[in-house]
Amino acid sequence: EAGVVQSPRYKIIEKKQPVAFWCNPISGHNTLYWYRQNLGQGPELLIRYENEEAVDDSQLPKDRFSAERLKGVDSTLKIQPAELGDSAVYLCASSFLTSSGRGEEQFFGPGTRLTVL
Amino acid sequence: RKEVEQDPGPFNVPEGATVAFNCTYSNSASQSFFWYRQDCRKEPKLLMSVYSSGNEDGRFTAQLNRASQYISLLIRDSKLSDSATYLCVVNPPGGYNKLIFGAGTRLAVHP
Numbered sequence: 001e002a003g004v005v006q007s008p009r010y011k012i013i014e015k016k017q018p019v020a021f022w023c024n025p026i027s028g029h030n031t032l033y034w035y036r037q038n039l040g041q042g043p044e045l046l047i048r049y050e051n052e053e054a055v056d057d058s059q060l061p062k063d064r065f066s067a068e069r070l071k072g073v074d075s076t077l078k079i080q081p082a083e084l085g086d087s088a089v090y091l092c093a094s095s096f097l098t099s100s101g102r103g104e105e106q107f108f109g110p111g112t113r114l115t116v117l
Numbered sequence: 118r119k120e121v122e123q124d125p126g127p128f129n130v131p132e133g134a135t136v137a138f139n140c141t142y143s144n145s146a147s148q149s150f151f152w153y154r155q156d157c158r159k160e161p162k163l164l165m166s167v168y169s170s171g172n173e174d175g176r177f178t179a180q181l182n183r184a185s186q187y188i189s190l191l192i193r194d195s196k197l198s199d200s201a202t203y204l205c206v207v208n209p210p211g212g213y214n215k216l217i218f219g220a221g222t223r224l225a226v227h228p
Contacts, residue, residue, distance in 0.1 A: 031214055040125070042204050042218030043161065056215060091160060097214055106216065108160035 002026070004109030006092050012115045018080035021112045025073070025094030032069055033106065034077050035091040043091055043108075049075065050097055082116045089113050118143050121219035123205050129225045134195045138222045140188045140205030149208035150181055152190050155221065156201045164190075164203070195226045 005024040013019050025032050030051050035043035046065065048056040051072040060067065064083070069075040079086055089111040096104045123140045130136050142150075150167035165172065167179040167188050178191040188205055205219040 033214075041220050042121075042206075044218070045215065048214065050214075095214060105163050106214075108162070110160050 004092055004094055004107055006090075006109035006112055008112055009110060010113045010115075012117065013082055014117050015084055016081040018078065019082050019114060020079075021077045021090050021092075021114075023075045023077070023092030023109060025075075025092070026107055029094035029096050029107075030072065031095045031097045032075050033093040033095075034067060034075070035093065035108075037089045037091055037111070039088075046077070079114075082114075084116050087114055087116045119219075120144060120209070120217045121205055121207050123219040123222045125220060125222060127223035127225050129227060130195055132195055132197060132226055132228055134226075135191065135193045136195055136224065137192075138190045138203055138205075138224075140190075140219055140222075142186050142188070142205075142207045142217075144207070144209050145183075145186055146210040147207045148210055150179075150188050151206040151208075151216070152177075152179060152188075153204040153206055153218070154201045155204055161204055161218075192224075195224075197226050197228065200224055200226045 007022050032049045034046040037043040047060045047067050049069045052069050067077045091111045092109045093106040095106045120143050128136055152164040153161040154164045155161040165174050165179050167181045169181050171180045176193045180189045202221040202223050204221045207217045
């Protein structure tokens with residue numbers, strides 16, 4: 001069974017340029033997460049979707065970051081314009097949320113390593 | 118104070134050694150606890166959940182002390198393949214699917 005797929009794996013851009021990341025979760029998983037992981041730190045949640053609804057985006061810098069999950073499957077995360085401090089690994093994860101609200105294990109994709117010059 | 122704190126290490130141990138990591142969390146009402154493993158330049162993967170009664174999976178033992186708000190991971194008979202970063206993860210109250218990650222503890226097992 002395929003895991004979480006992300007693309008691109010690496011991206012190098014100059015500051016002020018836009019960039020987009022794509023994620024395809026594990027089939028059947030209704031919950032999707034975008035995390036950012038800075039060097040030497042653990043992943044930090046940016047946004048969480050339950051189906052197509054963003055249920056927690058409190059950590060998403062909304063002035064430059066946007067995300068969407070059309071049809072409750074694939075998702076894209078966009079940064080416009082990128083800043084030097086956005087250099088990090090952007091991880092997508094998915095899980096299955098039961099009707100009782102209990103979440104199961106989160107599975108992570110390989111991440112997109114962004115370098116902003 | 119960070120929500121989840123870990124000693125960053127690195128812990129350098131020889132093969133066969135026993136090594137223990139601790140982690141503290143700030144929210145006493147946190148619901149669930151986990152250890153994730155992250156290899157260099159790879160994604161995190163769930164190693165084990167941590168239950169109040171403690172749990173063991175082969176050479177790995179996890180313990181939870183709610184009174185002191187700390188979680189531990191014990192690795193016995195360390196293997197070279199155990200070299201990785203171990204992330205302590207906490208599920209805060211009210212957010213079944215929200216995970217708060219510590220910065221991780223690096224383990225290097227040498228021959």
